[in-house]
Amino acid sequence: MIEALLEGLVLVLQWKALGFMMLGVLLGFWVGLLPGLGGATTLALMLPFIYTMQPVEAFAFLLGMHSVTATTGDITSVLFGVPGEASSAATILDGHAMAKKGEAGRALGAALASSLVGALIGALALAAAVPVVRPLVLTFGSPELFMLAIVGLAFIASLSSHGGRGMLRGFLAGALGLFFATVGQDPQAGVARYTFDTLYLWQGLDLVPVLVGIFAIPEILELVARGTSIAGQLPAGKLTRGAFEGVKDTFRHFWLTIRCSLIGTFIGIMPGLGGSVAQWMAYGHAAQSAKTLEERKGFGAGDVRGVLGPGAANNSKEGGSLIPTIAFGVPGSTAMAILLGGFVLLGIVPGPDMLSKYLTLTYSMVWTIVIANVVTVIICFAFLDQLARLTTVRGGVLVPLILVLVFIGSYTSNNHYGDLIVTLVFGAVGYFMVLAGWPRAPFVLGLVLGKIAENYLYISVARYEMAWLTRPVVLALVGIAIAVILYPLYQARRRSAHA
Amino acid sequence: MHRNASLGLAIAVMLLAGYGIFAASSWPAKAALFPLAIGIPLFALAAAEALWTLFGAPPARQALSDLEPTAEPAAQRRIAIAAGWIFAFFAAVVLLGFPIAIPLFLFLYLKLQGGEGWALSIGITVVVSAVFYGLFEALLHLPFQAGWLFSWLGFG
Numbered sequence: 001m002i003e004a005l006l007e008g009l010v011l012v013l014q015w016k017a018l019g020f021m022m023l024g025v026l027l028g029f030w031v032g033l034l035p036g037l038g039g040a041t042t043l044a045l046m047l048p049f050i051y052t053m054q055p056v057e058a059f060a061f062l063l064g065m066h067s068v069t070a071t072t073g074d075i076t077s078v079l080f081g082v083p084g085e086a087s088s089a090a091t092i093l094d095g096h097a098m099a100k101k102g103e104a105g106r107a108l109g110a111a112l113a114s115s116l117v118g119a120l121i122g123a124l125a126l127a128a129a130v131p132v133v134r135p136l137v138l139t140f141g142s143p144e145l146f147m148l149a150i151v152g153l154a155f156i157a158s159l160s161s162h163g164g165r166g167m168l169r170g171f172l173a174g175a176l177g178l179f180f181a182t183v184g185q186d187p188q189a190g191v192a193r194y195t196f197d198t199l200y201l202w203q204g205l206d207l208v209p210v211l212v213g214i215f216a217i218p219e220i221l222e223l224v225a226r227g228t229s230i231a232g233q234l235p236a237g238k239l240t241r242g243a244f245e246g247v248k249d250t251f252r253h254f255w256l257t258i259r260c261s262l263i264g265t266f267i268g269i270m271p272g273l274g275g276s277v278a279q280w281m282a283y284g285h286a287a288q289s290a291k292t293l294e295e296r297k298g299f300g301a302g303d304v305r306g307v308l309g310p311g312a313a314n315n316s317k318e319g320g321s322l323i324p325t326i327a328f329g330v331p332g333s334t335a336m337a338i339l340l341g342g343f344v345l346l347g348i349v350p351g352p353d354m355l356s357k358y359l360t361l362t363y364s365m366v367w368t369i370v371i372a373n374v375v376t377v378i379i380c381f382a383f384l385d386q387l388a389r390l391t392t393v394r395g396g397v398l399v400p401l402i403l404v405l406v407f408i409g410s411y412t413s414n415n416h417y418g419d420l421i422v423t424l425v426f427g428a429v430g431y432f433m434v435l436a437g438w439p440r441a442p443f444v445l446g447l448v449l450g451k452i453a454e455n456y457l458y459i460s461v462a463r464y465e466m467a468w469l470t471r472p473v474v475l476a477l478v479g480i481a482i483a484v485i486l487y488p489l490y491q492a493r494r495r496s497a498h499a
Numbered sequence: 500m501h502r503n504a505s506l507g508l509a510i511a512v513m514l515l516a517g518y519g520i521f522a523a524s525s526w527p528a529k530a531a532l533f534p535l536a537i538g539i540p541l542f543a544l545a546a547a548e549a550l551w552t553l554f555g556a557p558p559a560r561q562a563l564s565d566l567e568p569t570a571e572p573a574a575q576r577r578i579a580i581a582a583g584w585i586f587a588f589f590a591a592v593v594l595l596g597f598p599i600a601i602p603l604f605l606f607l608y609l610k611l612q613g614g615e616g617w618a619l620s621i622g623i624t625v626v627v628s629a630v631f632y633g634l635f636e637a638l639l640h641l642p643f644q645a646g647w648l649f650s651w652l653g654f655g
Contacts, residue, residue, distance in 0.1 A: 401627065
């Protein structure tokens with residue numbers, strides 16, 4: 001095994017494979033920065049180019065590109081409040097708040113360092129788990145995946161403010177997200193729900209236009225209202241000084257980073273949950289780590305732990321989602337489904353052969369994830385000064401540029417004007433939520449998990465009727481969901497007892 | 500401002516949930532189950548929020564509420580103007596298509612709204628348009644629809 005691991009490294013370091021990986025990293029770097037143009041889309045666009053490549057070169061190219069998009073996606077989230085990827089939206093809450101306080105460098109440093117830790121843990125999990133993951137994946141059928149979605153929804157309690165009113169608004173926002181998740185053709189009877197006879201809405205609301213609207217439009221309006229740069233009138237020197245501080249934050253909260261990385265890996269391994277879920281669960285877990293009331297109030301207002309959690313989970317999920325793809329040919333996400341197409345194009349069948357005949361290739365993928373992320377983080381740190389200075393650019397110059405980014409990002413989701421309308425509508429919804437003091441994070445969690453929950457509930461009932469409720473893992477997950485909801489209440493009670 | 504906005508939003512959500520429940524009541528049970536299971540609690544939660552806003556004490560500073568909206572009249576005027584620009588950009592994209600709307604919007608915003616000089620306005624417009632063309636059209640061949648105006652005139 002060690003021999004195969006080293007052989008995998010040697011293969012990836014061959015000049016041709018390394019060259020293709022660097023090309024992939026370069027492409028992925030920019031794709032991550034551009035909202036809407038996601039890693040999955042670019043993988044699909046680049047698939048035809050791998051026909052003439054050797055398998056190691058092809059996967060170095062594709063995985064190199066894909067594994068860095070989550071890292072650079074955090075950059076626009078932190079700097080402009082525009083999610084570069086659907087899976088980097090949670091970083092906005094605290095990362096952009098830090099940028100507005102003149103701590104863009106620290107936020108970027110934390111996002112990059114935690115992303116690297118997450119990617120390494122994901123890669124490590126991939127290397128270690130391939131031989132033993134089969135029982136885990138087979139334990140999780142539709143009932144367990146439904147309950148996992150419910151556990152995710154339970155994190156709404158952590159994403160809400162403290163107190164009864166905060167919880168009410170959190171669950172209200174979450175329910176609103178769940179409601180919008182029902183738009184589109186239903187999975188059972190095929191009824192077009194809330195589509196207003198519009199073909200565009202039959203497939204439901206796409207996540208990217210909604211996320212871009214709900215986060216970016218209010219940020220733009222607020223930037224215009226303030227009439228300053230993102231970092232306000234803060235001196236430029238302060239912005240980048242904290243980059244190393246951000247790295248130190250990662251190690252200061254190392255166990256939180258590790259835990260969030262493991263959450264990301266686990267969500268990645270579970271086929272069908274999708275990468276967008278991991279960041280919110282990790283954010284919810286990070287918010288739970290607040291020990292005092294003051295600390296808790298800091299989440300959403302620029303607590304670095306709110307950057308570390310999603311940053312780590314985002315990248316670790318990639319290694320995780322590769323596990324079922326390689327081991328069983330069951331893709332853990334859309335991007336992995338496209339990567340599966342790459343396997344087919346190259347004449348490789350995922351499955352047991354990947355653990356015997358192609359073991360070296362499997363480990364070359366692990367090394368690709370590691371090297372691509374290390375290279376990206378080094379490149380990002382080299383340009384951190386310039387990146388952080390973008391927050392001092394005048395609002396009058398920045399606003400039209402961000403708007404162009406927002407419109408292109410939204411439109412490229414489906415290449416349909418409907419995407420732009422969705423962005424504008426949810427931009428208005430997001431702005432009014434901000435005005436009303438309603439949290440936006442639970443809304444997104446509800447939207448992300450709604451469709452997943454409904455699909456798996458339907459399959460569970462159709463397959464097992466009510467007997468699915470008695471499955472041991474389901475019962476354990478019910479317990480976890482209850483614990484996740486009650487924990488913030490317990491924390492609040494303990495805090496008031498101490499006060 | 501929080502109070503009025505929250506009340507308005509809660510009423511809007513109640514209307515939305517009410518419509519959702521009404522529409523779902525005519526669907527087959529399988530299709531209606533989930534919308535009803537969410538719509539009814541959504542209506543109840545929105546009603547509770549509206550009542551709490553009307554009769555309860557104002558909430559303390561909200562953690563996790565991220566942005567702090569500005570209430571000054573001048574700021575609100577600026578927001579209204581910005582919203583106008585956003586809709587104008589949307590209209591330009593739909594009518595003229597991205598390749599024309601992007602340079603047009605950038606230049607006009609920078610010059611008229613931003614009050615920037617000619618050199619900066621033209622420079623940014625040219626660079627962004629070149630990046631747009633080079634990346635999205637030449638390299639990635641992403642399909643950007645022609646503007647409706649061109650379709651109406653028979654050029655689409």
